[in-house]
Amino acid sequence: NAGVTQTPKFQVLKTGQSMTLQCAQDMNHEYMSWYRQDPGMGLRLIHYSVGAGITDQGEVPNGYNVSRSTTEDFPLRLLSAAPSQTSVYFCASSYSGGGAITDTQYFGPGTRLTVL
Amino acid sequence: AQSVAQPEDQVNVAEGNPLTVKCTYSVSGNPYLFWYVQYPNRGLQFLLKYITGDNLVKGSYGFEAEFNKSQTSFHLKKPSALVSDSALYFCAVRVNTGGFKTIFGAGTRLFVKA
Numbered sequence: 001n002a003g004v005t006q007t008p009k010f011q012v013l014k015t016g017q018s019m020t021l022q023c024a025q026d027m028n029h030e031y032m033s034w035y036r037q038d039p040g041m042g043l044r045l046i047h048y049s050v051g052a053g054i055t056d057q058g059e060v061p062n063g064y065n066v067s068r069s070t071t072e073d074f075p076l077r078l079l080s081a082a083p084s085q086t087s088v089y090f091c092a093s094s095y096s097g098g099g100a101i102t103d104t105q106y107f108g109p110g111t112r113l114t115v116l
Numbered sequence: 117a118q119s120v121a122q123p124e125d126q127v128n129v130a131e132g133n134p135l136t137v138k139c140t141y142s143v144s145g146n147p148y149l150f151w152y153v154q155y156p157n158r159g160l161q162f163l164l165k166y167i168t169g170d171n172l173v174k175g176s177y178g179f180e181a182e183f184n185k186s187q188t189s190f191h192l193k194k195p196s197a198l199v200s201d202s203a204l205y206f207c208a209v210r211v212n213t214g215g216f217k218t219i220f221g222a223g224t225r226l227f228v229k230a
Contacts, residue, residue: 107159
């Protein structure tokens, strides 16, 4: 049981480039989400999904796209990278899609992204 | 607006002494409160949560947290700190805004000195 995995661990992009951050979980969790972590700001929700085929925006969705074609995978796409997107990105999952406000989230190890 | 505040950027404590990491919240409805810990270059790990019932919640690694409804607080505590407890601690509240979302505090860095 690998839990939540993220690739790559590190990435450097030039302004305007696009890329996809990968996230996968093998716990059959319905709920998955993407956060970015910036110093002094905690974690901010980018997008989330309550199940395959269902996604919604979080606090800071601009510049990012997501899709959820399977329960296991939840990739995050940067459409045209900007220096303001330099951050550490975390993917998380939890058991219930929309049914349990009490669920604990399980986090991946993170992707450190630098946009030049 | 629903929010979580961690008033201290950093907490310093000597090994063996008790530690407290503070958290206050502002939510409408019942609060569902969590503490997570982040070690260097790692993702967040769950420590404990308060859903309902006893105001004192026990969690992993000897940590506990006290829910205080009147003060809207959920402070993290440990009776005797270890150097290995040094990490970044996040308080979070889970809210229902048409979908369940987690709002995180800014984090408190705990430094335990030997």
